[in-house]
Amino acid sequence: MNVEFVGRVGHDGAVSTTDNPETTARRRGRRPAGQDTRTALIEAARAVFAENGYDGATVRAIATRAGVDAAMVNHWFGSKEGLFAQAVLELPFDPMELQKALRDGPGDELGERIVRTFITRWDSAGGGQFVALIRSITGHEQAGHVLRDFFQRFFSGLISSIGSDRIPLRMNLCATQMVGLGMVRYVAKFEPLATEEVEVLVRAIAPNLQRYLTGEIG
Amino acid sequence: MNVEFVGRVGHDGAVSTTDNPETTARRRGRRPAGQDTRTALIEAARAVFAENGYDGATVRAIATRAGVDAAMVNHWFGSKEGLFAQAVLELPFDPMELQKALRDGPGDELGERIVRTFITRWDSAGGGQFVALIRSITGHEQAGHVLRDFFQRFFSGLISSIGSDRIPLRMNLCATQMVGLGMVRYVAKFEPLATEEVEVLVRAIAPNLQRYLTGEIG
DNA sequence: GTCTATACAACGATAGAC
DNA sequence: GTCTATCGTTGTATAGAC
Structure with missing residues (x-):
């Protein structure tokens, strides 16, 4: 798409x-x-995504619950994924655009690009948004399901483009490293990592992520 | 009282x-x-730890707030750290006992022992406790401070015993991997990782943790 | 009487003031 | 360097539940 x-x-x-x-x-x-269609859509999307997961939630169902036409999703958020990012994950970037950018470059440096981009984007957005994301996941029972679908789509697309085996497990392993990085840097704010230079963290973490992407994982 | x-x-x-x-x-x-000294200590500890962090909270201050003698902390919880585990982190194990056990064995297999023990303990405790831990961290503002102090003490003790440089950063990096592992396995419950065999995860994750402990991190 | 939860004193370590 | 205050911890006598 x-x-x-x-x-x-x-x-x-x-x-x-x-x-x-x-x-x-x-x-x-x-x-x-003054009739905030956009806010209504976000609230409806939160409910529908939480109930059915990403794939199970339809744009039409969300729009109906918000009391607006389905075309409003594309008008305000560009796509179903854009709405998802805004409503549930509150991501400070567009997943598809990011995925496309990450694919540009050699496969053995993909981990490096991911770590660098991850930190840069979330840093510029301020850590508060990541905290809100984690809180929504721990709070609602179904929110984990939503994040799972999203990670699966996002990472599996990246991994498959470089052709590794055991894609689902590798995707999960990548998630452990990236989620943990966000937790430590933005939620718990461990020092010195929370204020460390981006490139220092890239050198430290990227090789581990790269092993999950293309290395030997037992 | x-x-x-x-x-x-x-x-x-x-x-x-x-x-x-x-x-x-x-x-x-x-x-x-009917006068529950143990419960009184836990409640007092929650408050004092949250206000001052681990190092800032004194056993005597906690005992005073609970209205009992400081020696009761050792009697009921073995140590300040035991009280911390029970009161704030609700860990399914005793940190000191675990740290001692992890030190037994070759240093180049420390990562393997940590991953295996981490998964085994939290699995047997049920994932719900980990969710509660994360929720307490994201919820209260000071709880992250508490976890930070705890991780620092726990991991730095392990790392220093094998003599690596840049101890604080290495400890933080280890935290990213272990916290992320817990998030994916117990909170978000990604598949297949959430139900994967322990030893499969040990083979996949332990080398990465070992690199953070003793490897070249840039 | 037995058991144990309790308070108190004191010890070694440590950090900060002077 | 010395002194002091305070920390976590340990030993021990005892009051009160059983």
Whole structure:
């Protein structure tokens, strides 16, 4: 799928000046200013993704619950994945665009690119968003399922492009390293890692990630 | 809380009493049934650890808040670290005993022992305890500080025994791998890793942890 | 009477003030 | 360097539950 990332990233703009979000009557044409379709979609998406996982959740179901047309998903978030990123994971980047960028370059340096990009993006977004992500995962029972689907899609696409065996396990192992990195740097804030230079961490962690991607894992 | 009679017994057997209810002196000997010193210590420890971190919290301060003697910490929990494990981290094992066990064996197999023990212990405890641990870290602001102190003490003791440089960073890197492993196996429950055989994971992960412990990290 | 939870004193280690 | 305060821990006598 070719995805153009339209949705805003991270910040909550001054969009929501809604006075009554519980209106059930639907009109055709452009709705009055201040009716925050985008927020309604995010809330509906949180519920539907949590209930059914990524693959099980349909754009139509989300739009119906939000009380808007399904086309609004593409208008506000570019794609189903863009909505997913904004609503559930609150990622500070677009997964597809990132995956595409990571594929550019030699396969034996993929781990390096992943670690560098991961730290750079989350750093610039501020650690608070990662904390919110983890909290949503530990809080809701189904949120782990959502993250699992996402990781599977994201990492398995990367790994398959360099042709390793035991893709599912390798994807899981990569997840342990990257999630743990986020936990230590942004949630628990261990020193010196939390304030360490990016390239130092890349040199330290990338070889381990690369082993999970293409190395011998027993 | 549990002081209804305030008195002090001198060496000569004379009993001097006071009617001041705020006197800190307490009777010796076994207290009336139903006065749960152990629970009082855990509750006090939660508060003091959360306020001051591991090193900042003193056994005496905890005992004072619980209204008992500091020696009760050793009597009921073996040590300050045992109390910490029970009260804040709710670990399914005793950190000191575990650290001692991990030191037995060749240094180049330390990573293997850590991974195997980590998975075995948490598996037998059920993943729910790990979820609770993570939730307490993400929830309370100070809990990350507590975990940080604990990890530092636990891992730095292990690493220093095998003599590597850059101990603090290596400890942090080990934390990324182990915390991430716990997140993926017990919280997010990625498959196949969540139900994978222990020894398969040991072969996959131990070399990476060993590199953080004694290898070249850039 | 027996057992044990308890308080108190004291020890070695350690960190900071002077 | 010396002194002091405080830390975690240990030993021990004992009060009170059983």
